Structures are given as C-alpha cells and as structure tokens.
Amino acid sequence: MSQAGLDANFWLALCRSGLVGLLVGSLSLAVGWPLGVRLGLTDFPLRQLCLALLALPLLVPSFLVAIGLSMLWPGLGGLTGVIWAFASLGIPLVSLATMSATCSITGSQVDAASLAGGRSHVYALALQSTFPLAALAATLVAALTLADAGPGQIFGWAAVSNELLISFAARYDRGLATHQALWLAGVAALLTWPLAWKLAPEIAASLFARDVNVPRRVSDRTSQAWSIAVVTLCALLPLAGLCKPLFGGQSWPVLRAWAEVSRTGKDTLVYAATAAVIAVGVAFPMAWLAGRSPARRRWLVTGALALLALPPALPAIWLIPWSGMWTLGAALALRGLPLAIVLALRAVGSTPPSWADAARVHRVPAATFLVRVQLPWWARWALPAAAISALLATAEVGTVLLLHPPGHASLPLALFTVMSNAPESLVAMLCLLYAALALAVAATALAAARRL
Amino acid sequence: MIALLLLFVLGCSSGTTPSRSVVVYTSVDDVFARPVCEQFERDTGIQVKLVPDTEETKSTGLLNRLIAERARPQCDVFWSGDPVRAAVLKARGISAPFKPDDPADSRGRYSDPSGHWSALSARARVLIVNTDLVDEKALPRSLQALVDPRWKGRACLANPLFGTSSMHAAALFETMGESGARQFYDGLKRNKVKVLSSNGEVKRRVAAGEFAFGLTDTDDASVAIKEGKPVTMVYPDQDGAGTLIVPNAAVLIAGGPNPESGKRFIQYLNSAVVEQALAESEAAQIPLRPGVAVPSGVPRVDEIKAMDVAYDRLGARLESLTQGFLRSWAASQ
Numbered sequence: 001m002s003q004a005g006l007d008a009n010f011w012l013a014l015c016r017s018g019l020v021g022l023l024v025g026s027l028s029l030a031v032g033w034p035l036g037v038r039l040g041l042t043d044f045p046l047r048q049l050c051l052a053l054l055a056l057p058l059l060v061p062s063f064l065v066a067i068g069l070s071m072l073w074p075g076l077g078g079l080t081g082v083i084w085a086f087a088s089l090g091i092p093l094v095s096l097a098t099m100s101a102t103c104s105i106t107g108s109q110v111d112a113a114s115l116a117g118g119r120s121h122v123y124a125l126a127l128q129s130t131f132p133l134a135a136l137a138a139t140l141v142a143a144l145t146l147a148d149a150g151p152g153q154i155f156g157w158a159a160v161s162n163e164l165l166i167s168f169a170a171r172y173d174r175g176l177a178t179h180q181a182l183w184l185a186g187v188a189a190l191l192t193w194p195l196a197w198k199l200a201p202e203i204a205a206s207l208f209a210r211d212v213n214v215p216r217r218v219s220d221r222t223s224q225a226w227s228i229a230v231v232t233l234c235a236l237l238p239l240a241g242l243c244k245p246l247f248g249g250q251s252w253p254v255l256r257a258w259a260e261v262s263r264t265g266k267d268t269l270v271y272a273a274t275a276a277v278i279a280v281g282v283a284f285p286m287a288w289l290a291g292r293s294p295a296r297r298r299w300l301v302t303g304a305l306a307l308l309a310l311p312p313a314l315p316a317i318w319l320i321p322w323s324g325m326w327t328l329g330a331a332l333a334l335r336g337l338p339l340a341i342v343l344a345l346r347a348v349g350s351t352p353p354s355w356a357d358a359a360r361v362h363r364v365p366a367a368t369f370l371v372r373v374q375l376p377w378w379a380r381w382a383l384p385a386a387a388i389s390a391l392l393a394t395a396e397v398g399t400v401l402l403l404h405p406p407g408h409a410s411l412p413l414a415l416f417t418v419m420s421n422a423p424e425s426l427v428a429m430l431c432l433l434y435a436a437l438a439l440a441v442a443a444t445a446l447a448a449a450r451r452l
Numbered sequence: 453m454i455a456l457l458l459l460f461v462l463g464c465s466s467g468t469t470p471s472r473s474v475v476v477y478t479s480v481d482d483v484f485a486r487p488v489c490e491q492f493e494r495d496t497g498i499q500v501k502l503v504p505d506t507e508e509t510k511s512t513g514l515l516n517r518l519i520a521e522r523a524r525p526q527c528d529v530f531w532s533g534d535p536v537r538a539a540v541l542k543a544r545g546i547s548a549p550f551k552p553d554d555p556a557d558s559r560g561r562y563s564d565p566s567g568h569w570s571a572l573s574a575r576a577r578v579l580i581v582n583t584d585l586v587d588e589k590a591l592p593r594s595l596q597a598l599v600d601p602r603w604k605g606r607a608c609l610a611n612p613l614f615g616t617s618s619m620h621a622a623a624l625f626e627t628m629g630e631s632g633a634r635q636f637y638d639g640l641k642r643n644k645v646k647v648l649s650s651n652g653e654v655k656r657r658v659a660a661g662e663f664a665f666g667l668t669d670t671d672d673a674s675v676a677i678k679e680g681k682p683v684t685m686v687y688p689d690q691d692g693a694g695t696l697i698v699p700n701a702a703v704l705i706a707g708g709p710n711p712e713s714g715k716r717f718i719q720y721l722n723s724a725v726v727e728q729a730l731a732e733s734e735a736a737q738i739p740l741r742p743g744v745a746v747p748s749g750v751p752r753v754d755e756i757k758a759m760d761v762a763y764d765r766l767g768a769r770l771e772s773l774t775q776g777f778l779r780s781w782a783a784s785q
Contacts, residue, residue: 009783074662153611153649158783166782169513170613170774172540174520320520397506402517406475406526407501417482417504419652423679423734 010163010180014187017146017160023083025142028090033134035091035226036098037126041110043217044224051099052439054092054227056235058388059438061395061412062089063150064431068238070154081155086148088234090141095230097137101130104350107216119218132199136301139195140338143188143309147181160184164311174317181314188309189302196301242431245424257429260414261437268394268410272441274329275393276386279336280344283385284378287344292353297345304338313398320402328403335396336389343388347381391438411437473499474713477514478531480504480700481671484735485531491729492720498713503527515540518705522546528714530703531721535562536619538569538701539767548706550715552722556741562699562763571699571763572722573730573737576756577620578695579686580658580673581665592665594689595624599639608646608654609667612637613774613782615651616669616698621778622770623696623761637781647782659683669698674736674749687756694759699740700730 039051057065066085070076076084105126113122149161164184167177246252290296316331351374359369400413409417411434419427478485482504489500505514515537518530522544530547532538541547542564549567557563562571579592585606586592592600598607610617625633646663648654654666655673659681673685687695702718704711720726727739736750746752 009780013783071656071660074657074660154653156647156649166613166774166779168516170618170779171771172513172515172519174516317516317520320517321524323517323521323526401503401506401514402520404503406477406503407499409503413506414482416506422481422483423675424656 006180006183010160010183013158013160013163014184016158017184018187018191020079020082020086020152020157020159021142021145023079024086024090024145025138027083027087028094028141029134029138031087031230032091032094032138033098033130034123034127035223035230036095036100036134037102037123037130038220038223038226039095039099040102040105040130041122041126041217042220042223044220044227046224047227050224050227050231051096052443053231053235054095056435056439057088057092057238058096059391059395060431060435061150061397061416062086062148063154063397063416064242065089065238066151066154068241068431070241071244072237072241077155078157082151082157082159084233085151085155085238086141086145088238089144090138091230091234093141094134094137098130098134101133102126105129135195136199136342139192139305140308140342143192143305146184146188146309147311149311161311168313168317177311177317178314181311185306185310189306192305192309193302196305197298199301239431239435243428245428246432251425253423253426253429256426257433260418260430261411261433264409264411264414265437267404267408268412270325271328271332271400271404271410272390272394274325275332275336276390278330278333279340279389279393280382280386282333283337283340283344284347284382286341287348290345291348300341300345304341307334308338310334311398312396313402316399316402323403324405325408328400328405331399331403332393332396333389335399336385336392339388339392340385343381343385344378347378350381351377387441387444391441394438472497472710472713473501474528474710474717475501475503475526475708476529476531476717477503477518477527478505479514479533479537480531481533481735484671484730484733484737487733488721488726488729491725492717496716496720498716500717518546519544525705525707526709527705528708528710529717530705532569532701532703533575534616534619534698535564535569535571535701535763536622536766536770538564538703539764540771541703541705542566542568543767543771546706547703550704550718552702552715552719554722556722556724556727556739557699558741562697562740563701564764569701569703570718570722571701571740573727573739574697574699574753575616575670575735575737576687576695576697577616577667578670578673579665579688580655580668580676580683581686582658582661582663582682583684584661584682585664591684591686592688593686594692595636595667597665597688598645598667599636599643601643603643603664605644605646606664607643607666608648608657608663609640610651610654611647611649611782612778617651617667618770618774618778619698619766620667620696622766622773623759625769625773626761626765627693627759634777637777641781641784655683671735671737675734677749678734687751689759690757694757696759696761697738697753697756699763700737 062085065088069081069085110122113125147161149165152159152162164177164180167173167180286300290300312335315334319327319331355373395412397412397416400410415430415434476489485504486502489502493500518527518541530541547568551567552570555570556572557570563569581591597603612618612621624636628636648657651668651672654668655676657663658666659676676683689695702721704714704718708714724741724744727741727744730737731739731746731750738751738753739746740753
C-alpha cells in the first residue's frame with residue numbers, strides 16, 4: 001500500500017473539503033431548518049408540488065445538478081459553484097427531515113403554544129423541538145459532500161474526493177484509494193462524532209409516538225414564497241440548465257431516449273429494489289438492537305455518518321471478484337443504509353414501550369407481537385427508508401459500473417456513458433425521463449406510507 | 453402507480469438470448485460503440501454483452517474492474533479508446549497477445565509489436581475554436597497558442613490526469629523532453645489556461661462562447677460541428693511537430709470466458725466495414741486501413757502530419773507522470 005498519496009496535496013484537499021462541508025452544512029441548516037418547520041406547520045397552494053420538486057435534487061446524481069447549473073451559467077465555477085450544487089442537495093434534505101420532525105408535533109401542543117404567544121411562538125418552539133434532527137441532517141449533508149467528487153470536477157474545485165478519484169481512475173491504485181478513503185471517513189467521524197454523541201439521545205427522546213390530534217396547517221403566503229424561492233434555486237434552475245438543449249430548435253429525440261430507458265429500466269428497478277430490501281433489512285434489526293440505549297444509539301448514528309462519508313465506489317472496488325446482481329445490490333445498499341438507520345432509529349424510538357409491556361402482561365407470543373404490532377408500526381418508516389435507499393442506489397454510478405453483470409447497465413449508468421458525446425438533446429431528454437421516473441417512484445412510496 | 457411500474461418492468465424484457473456470446477468492455481463512447489456491436493451481432497449471431505465506460509472523471513473507470521478481475525476474468529475483449537489503457541493492461545499481465553489477420557494498422561505504426569493490442573480507427577487531438585469569437589485569419593494553429601499571451605485566459609483543456617489528455621501529456625513529454633514539456637505546462641498555468649473536467653466540457657464551453665478555443669478530441673469537435681455549434685477544428689502543428697493521433701486499441705483479455713468469440717470480435721473491429729462505419733458516424737474517426745472511403749470532412753490518416761511518438765512507451769511514461777509532475781501540476785490549478 002503506497003503512502004505517497006497522503007502528501008501535502010491530500011491534506012490541503014482535505015482542508016478544502018472541510019471548508020466546503022462546513023459552508024454547505026451551515027447553509028443547509030440556515031435555510032432548510034426554518035423552511036422545514038414552515039412546511040410542516042403551514043399550507044399554501046401548490047404545496048404538494050413544491051414538496052415533490054424539493055425532493056428532486058435528492059433523486060439524481062449530484063453531477064447532473066452541477067452540469068445543469070454550469071449549462072445555465074457557463075461562468076459559474078470554483079467555490080461558489082460547488083457550494084450551490086451541494087446546497088441544492090443539502091437544503092432539501094434538511095428541509096424534508098425538519099418537516100418530518102415538525103409533523104410529529106401534536107395539534108394540542110401547537111394550540112397551547114399558539115395561545116401562549118401567538119404564531120411566532122409556535123414557530124420558535126417548533127424550531128427548538130426540531131433542531132436535533134435538522135442539525136443531524138445538516139451533518140449528514142456535510143459528510144456527503146466529502147465523498148462526492150462530482151461538483152468539484154465540474155467547477156474546478158480540487159477537493160479530497162478528487163484526490164481519491166485520481167488514485168482510482170488515473171493511477172488505478174485501489175490500495176492508495178482505500179488508505180485515503182479510510183482517512184477521510186475517520187476525519188469525518190471525528191468531526192461529526194461530538195454532534196452525534198450530543199444529539200443521539202435527544203433524537204431518541206423526541207421521537208416518541210404522538211400521532212394523535214394532528215395539527216391543522218394554516219395558510220401562509222410567506223411559506224409559499226420561501227418554498228418557491230428554494231425550489232427554484234435548488235431544483236428548477238439545474239433542471240432548466242439540463243433541458244436547455246431541448247429548446248435550441250432541435251427535434252426531441254423521444255424514441256431514442258425511450259429505447260435507452262427500455263433497455264435499462266428493468267435492471268435499474270431490480271438493483272434499486274434489491275438495495276432497498278437489503279438496507280431496510282439491515283437497518284431495522286440494528287436499530288432494534290440499539291433500542292433506547294443512548295450509548296448504542298450514539299455509536300449507530302456515528303457509524304452511519306462515517307459510512308456516509310466513504311466514497312460509494314470504495315466497497316465496490318473490493319467486491320469486483322464477486323460481481324453480480326446480489327453483490328451489486330449489497331454494495332448499493334450501503335449507500336442508503338445510513339439514512340435507513342436514522343429512520344429505523346426513529347421507528348424504534350417512536351414505538352410506545354407500553355405496547356411491549358401490555359403484550360408481556362397478556363402473554364402475547366413474541367412472534368405474534370412482532371408480526372401484528374411492531375412490523376405494521378415500523379412499516380410507516382420502512383417504506384420511506386426503502387424509497388430513499390432505492391433512489392440513492394439508483395443515483396449511484398461508480399458502483400454499478402464496477403459490479404453490474406455485463407449487458408445489464410442501469411439507467412443512470414447509461415446516461416453517464418452516453419452523455420460525453422451523444423447529442424445534447426438526447427442527454428437532456430434522458431435527464432428528463434430519469435427525473436420523471438424518480439419522482440414517480442418517490443411519490444408511490446410516500447403515498448403508500450401515508451396510507452399505513 | 454405501482455401497476456404502471458410493474459407494467460414498465462414487464463415491458464422491458466430483454467427477449468431471447470443467443471447461445472454464443474462475447475463480453476466486451478469499452479472505453480469508446482457508448483453512442484459509437486453500440487451500433488458496431490449490434491452490427492456484429494446481426495452478422496455473426498454472437499451476442500455482445502457490452503459494458504461501456506463513463507468518462508474517467510465521472511467515476512472510478514472501467515479499467516479498475518479489469519484489473520480487479522485479473523484472477524477471474526469476466527471480459528473477453530477490451531475495446532479501448534486509446535492505446536495507453538491497453539499498455540496498462542499489458543504491463544499488469546491482464547492482456548493476451550493476438551494479432552488479427554489483415555489488421556487495420558497494416559504498417560504496425562500504432563499497434564503493440566508483441567500483439568497485445570491492435571490499433572484501428574483513430575481520433576486526433578485538435579483545437580476546437582469558437583468561430584464567433586475568433587476570426588478565420590486569426591485561428592490558432594499550434595499548441596503553442598495555449599501559452600501565447602495573446603490568448604491569456606481564453607483557452608481551456610481537460611484535466612491531464614485523465615483520458616486522452618493524459619496520453620497527450622505523456623506524448624508531449626516524449627517529444628519535447630522533460631524540461632521542454634515542464635516549461636510548456638508551467639506556461640499553461642501562467643497563461644491562465646482553464647483546466648476542465650473532460651474533453652466534452654471543453655467542447656461544450658468553447659461552443660457556448662466561454663472560451664475562444666480549447667484542446668480536445670476530433671470526435672468531440674465533430675459532434676459539436678454536426679450539431680451546428682459555431683465551432684471549427686484545427687489540426688495543430690501541421691508545419692511543426694505534428695498532431696497526436698489517438699487510435700482505438702483492441703485487446704484480448706487473458707483467460708476470458710469466450711476466447712474464440714473474443715478473437716472473432718477483434719477481427720471484426722479490424723475490418724474495413726467497421727472503420728468505414730466509425731468514419732461515417734458522428735465520431736468521424738479516421739480509418740487506419742488504406743483505401744477505406746471517408747466522408748467529406750474526415751481526413752485520411754496519411755493527410756495528417758502525425759506526431760512522431762513511440763506508442764508502446766507512453767503507458768510507462770504516463771504512469772510516472774501521474775505520480776509526479778502532472779499530479780502536482782493539476783493540484784496547483
């Protein structure tokens with residue numbers, strides 16, 4: 001294993017990445033946290049559409065967001081471009097996580113706060129109550145930026161993930177890449193550990209079941225304006241950049257794009273489903289084992305953050321000798337596993353202990369309790385966890401490239417293999433189809449979860 | 453919605469599978485490689501299981517997969533977009549020698565002397581120039597334009613650690629010598645030449661008018677021209693050191709699962725039919741085989757003054773550069 005890569009260039013790049021992570025995490029928290037609270041407490045025309053569009057950047061590889069922005073503003077580059085591209089992923093993630101935490105505040109709590117100090121008091125208390133999850137989501141965002149080379153490559157910002165890419169793709173030295181990646185994951189864990197340590201018990205405590213008396217959402221124009229602004233900056237502008245070639249007078253290559261989607265669609269869904277099943281199947285038992293123990297929860301959250309900071313292709317590099325559909329599914333599951341763990345912790349934390357006590361008193365068999373009570377309760381968290389894992393797995397390109405059975409590429413991989421030299425209109429059409437399919441999967445999962 | 457997704461999955465069934473197959477990994481752009489493979493399937497009845505690569509700057513790159521599969525190869529043929537990647541495979545003992553009958557590179561100028569790769573249709577490293585920004589009379593004609601203060605801050609190239617830009621760097625170190633090439637790259641930095649993520653980015657940003665010109669490959673420039681972008685391409689240094697020719701390289705993988713089908717595929721790649729198809733495609737590749745008809749706009753290889761470089765030495769040269777000078781140079785951008 002070469003040590004030459006851990007030189008001044010590597011450490012400088014690590015510092016630059018740390019700066020990006022800090023700025024993106026802070027920006028995501030500053031914008032996404034209050035927005036998430038407003039999304040949870042207010043209603044306005046087109047709210048559902050805003051939510052769907054807000055989720056869009058999370059469903060596509062970050063590279064596409066960066067390319068979309070650079071196509072719209074050719075002069076955009078350096079730190080500004082990187083921050084914008086990453087914030088387009090970070091702000092929605094923090095907003096949606098905060099919104100989900102806000103939705104666990106009961107109607108009676110909202111009414112009480114409103115009587116005590118008016119609407120502003122409700123917002124203040126909701127902000128206070130949702131801070132742990134928002135801060136954790138912002139930390140996840142910061143960790144995600146460390147391992148993602150995409151925006152840095154597009155905007156010319158040499159980050160530590162680019163150093164890893166050089167070790168992988170220019171030097172073909174997986175030993176060195178692994179060494180660098182482990183350092184990166186270690187640094188990420190070290191930086192995020194204090195926060196995870198502090199917040200994990202609060203997350204456990206704040207997520208007990210309170211889904212009685214759901215608060216009524218009040219109409220609010222400010223929330224609408226805020227949401228539209230964020231959706232425009234994070235989703236619509238990158239999408240407009242990607243679709244720009246379709247409006248350059250060329251014909252729309254719908255059939256050719258659909259042929260690509262048809263060729264790869266089945267395998268894409270199979271890989272996504274396999275990854276989702278594995279991620280959920282691993283996350284929930286781990287969360288169950290962690291139970292309500294603050295220490296075990298801390299270790300699990302910290303481990304999830306470290307896993308998130310690892311470059312996704314790193315495990316794949318070592319799994320190549322066993323490449324195939326199941327190996328690929330397992331490797332892709334690692335991408336969604338950290339978020340699945342967070343949701344699983346939430347599911348386990350929200351299970352009232354009195355249920356287990358009652359089952360024990362009435363001597364209900366453990367298997368019956370699990371099947372009739374626990375699993376249906378967990379399903380409302382398992383479905384979004386599966387959907388998120390499936391979508392993160394779908395957006396992953398490097399792992400699929402390394403492990404997929406020959407002749408069975410995924411749609412994003414096909415998109416990335418044609419985008420360098422295919423007509424711009426075809427690439428734009430594929431991006432549109434991919435975004436539409438991702439939204440369809442997300443909407444299906446969320447609708448199913450809502451019914452439970 | 454779930455029913456729609458199920459219908460979609462069922463609608464995507466791949467149909468019957470021929471009994472014979474060949475596994476082809478390729479770093480040639482999917483849009484150009486796939487039609488060739490489909491024609492091979494029609495002509496021979498052998499199914500091609502194609503694994504195309506992304507641009508190296510977008511993922512870990514397919515070569516890692518070949519290297520990691522060394523003990524248990526899954527691939528029969530690596531169809532490389534340049535001979536440097538083929539040289540890496542040879543150096544690591546992953547390729548097997550195979551010389552096709554009647555090779556496209558009949559003079560053996562670009563192929564491995566020991567048969568570890570056979571060269572076919574080529575691209576060239578060219579300057580793509582925005583014609584809205586640069587007058588016909590003022591077109592840059594040499595790589596030295598990149599270090600000419602007249603063009604300060606107006607030119608771009610792809611990251612020299614990856615792809616054909618890395619091969620070009622190795623070739624420049626071979627032809628200019630160590631100190632000459634270092635001076636050239638330092639000059640690029642002084643002249644504020646922008647380093648972009650890929651040749652495709654160079655094409656896109658020059659076509660968009662962000663830069664006056666850039667260094668890229670003929671297939672990128674050709675696609676932009678065919679899309680009606682305001683660009684033209686210039687073969688640099690035609691009155692000097694010459695233009696770097698970048699041939700495709702067909703590599704037989706040692707111990708692959710279908711060696712006979714693999715050899716047959718390499719024979720097919722070396723045929724006049726394939727070279728003509730690649731010349732007529734949007735890639736506008738330059739045939740190496742004498743006598744292959746070329747469409748207008750595609751030169752014959754003999755019409756280009758080619759950079760005089762020993763292709764079998766570039767792999768080793770590049771390996772030392774990516775661990776030394778080029779890595780530091782790219783990091784300091």
